Amino acid sequence: MILIKNIAVLTQNKKREIILNGSLLIDKGKIKALYRRGTALKEAGKEIKIKKIIDGKGKVVMPGLINAHTHLAMTLLRGYADDLSLEDWWQNYVYPIESKFTKKDVFLGSLLGLLEMVKSGTTCFADFYYYEEEVAKAASLVGLRGVFGSGILDLPTFYFKTPFLALMLAKKFLANLSEKKYSSKKINYSLVKGSVAPHMFQTTSLKTYRKSKDLANKYNVLLQTHILETKQELEYSLSKYKKRPVEVLNQAGILDKNSLLAHCCWISKREINILAKSGASVVHCPVSNMKLSSGVMPLPEMLTAGINVSLGTDSACSNNSLDMFQEMKTAALIHKVNKLNPIVANAQIILDMATINGAKALGLDNEIGSIEPGKRADLIILDLNKPHLTPLYNLVSHLVYVAKSSDVETVIVDGKIVMEKRKLTKINEAKIIKQIKNRYSKIKI
Numbered sequence: 429m430i431l432i433k434n435i436a437v438l439t440q441n442k443k444r445e446i447i448l449n450g451s452l453l454i455d456k457g458k459i460k461a462l463y464r465r466g467t468a469l470k471e472a473g474k475e476i477k478i479k480k481i482i483d484g485k486g487k488v489v490m491p492g493l494i495n496a497h498t499h500l501a502m503t504l505l506r507g508y509a510d511d512l513s514l515e516d517w518w519q520n521y522v523y524p525i526e527s528k529f530t531k532k533d534v535f536l537g538s539l540l541g542l543l544e545m546v547k548s549g550t551t552c553f554a555d556f557y558y559y560e561e562e563v564a565k566a567a568s569l570v571g572l573r574g575v576f577g578s579g580i581l582d583l584p585t586f587y588f589k590t591p592f593l594a595l596m597l598a599k600k601f602l603a604n605l606s607e608k609k610y611s612s613k614k615i616n617y618s619l620v621k622g623s624v625a626p627h628m629f630q631t632t633s634l635k636t637y638r639k640s641k642d643l644a645n646k647y648n649v650l651l652q653t654h655i656l657e658t659k660q661e662l663e664y665s666l667s668k669y670k671k672r673p674v675e676v677l678n679q680a681g682i683l684d685k686n687s688l689l690a691h692c693c694w695i696s697k698r699e700i701n702i703l704a705k706s707g708a709s710v711v712h713c714p715v716s717n718m719k720l721s722s723g724v725m726p727l728p729e730m731l732t733a734g735i736n737v738s739l740g741t742d743s744a745c746s747n748n749s750l751d752m753f754q755e756m757k758t759a760a761l762i763h764k765v766n767k768l769n770p771i772v773a774n775a776q777i778i779l780d781m782a783t784i785n786g787a788k789a790l791g792l793d794n795e796i797g798s799i800e801p802g803k804r805a806d807l808i809i810l811d812l813n814k815p816h817l818t819p820l821y822n823l824v825s826h827l828v829y830v831a832k833s834s835d836v837e838t839v840i841v842d843g844k845i846v847m848e849k850r851k852l853t854k855i856n857e858a859k860i861i862k863q864i865k866n867r868y869s870k871i872k873i
């Protein structure tokens with residue numbers, strides 16, 4: 429049992445309550461109790477055996493951040509191809525170098541991404557790539573929660589040569605997860621959930637999208653995909669299908685509450701209404717969209733329509749980091765300047781996107797995304813005793829506009845401490861960084 433005492437608790441519960449001097453009791457992976465004042469060491473007259481006490485004076489505990497869209501293995505390509513359009517970036521740089529990737533590269537790239545995510549306060553993420561079991565293995569070793577999808581497309585990749593094989597591998601991944609075939613004495617996959625991940629319109633035919641959805645339905649898992657990221661994608665859809673992408677997917681029966689659509693920069697009003705009716709969630713990835721000059725997602729319009737919008741970094745190859753604090757600040761700012769209106773996308777809306785909305789997008793809002801008794805204990809503790817966080821008028825505003833990932837001191841996932849005093853507890857960070865530097869860095873410093 430862990431007790432976190434004398435701490436400000438940003439609950440993100442329905443009332444968005446903030447408890448200024450609270451305590452949290454964590455037991456068997458869950459938030460057992462939330463006390464509103466001071467320290468509580470007794471419950472129902474019984475002495476509670478506390479294994480660890482964390483004194484939270486001058487600190488805040490909040491739900492761990494949820495990165496709803498990334499491709500962790502691509503962290504190996506951070507800074508590899510910058511200042512390019514998405515088409516040029518993907519066709520001429522990323523796709524050719526990825527064709528030389530191996531299973532081991534996927535594992536090491538994922539480990540590197542995971543180190544960065546833990547150190548910047550992310551406790552849960554949605555990923556899709558190839559050799560996804562390696563990504564899930566890396567996450568399980570580090571101790572993070574995630575939703576993982578084996579990428580599916582019609583183009584050949586280093587993982588498969590045909591869409592038939594892509595679907596076979598995706599099915600095998602889901603079957604192995606449901607039959608617990610990956611679990612071993614050394615690695616516990618209990619925080620791993622499967623999904624199905626068709627890539628995008630230009631690389632994935634409607635037939636492949638349909639088969640992907642059949643697979644997602646069979647296993648009752650999320651279907652995650654990229655959509656309307658660029659103007660070129662919209663033009664491709666209009667020329668091939670004579671319809672816009674959301675209309676195509678909707679008519680094919682692919683959109684429902686188990687759909688998660690990344691980007692939506694070029695979405696129309698009509699498509700927004702279709703999405704709202706379908707119950708599908710969206711992931712906003714503003715930094716990647718800005719860096720690749722893809723466009724600006726109409727966030728205020730989507731929120732007004734009642735769509736669940738979450739937040740993601742996309743890969744470190746197009747971002748170039750996995751820092752959700754940076755993503756939150758950018759998400760808040762881009763819409764203010766885009767609409768010339770400081771009221772849109774306020775700090776609370778953005779914080780919701782990075783926590784409870786992310787949980788809902790991944791189908792995990794009954795388990796994570798807020799601090800409430802009975803939910804799994806996925807939490808982060810930030811130290812507020814910093815010059816840049818002083819003075820303090822509004823906690824939510826500070827977390828979105830000022831806090832840095834380096835302010836995250838402790839990370840707890842499913843009740844287990846995965847980082848304490850900025851040191852990872854389950855894995856040797858220095859050893860992994862050394863290995864990656866030796867194997868990949870072009871410039872040795």
Ligand SMILES: [Zn+2]
Pocket residue numbers: 497498499654690742743
């Ligand atoms: Zn992506």
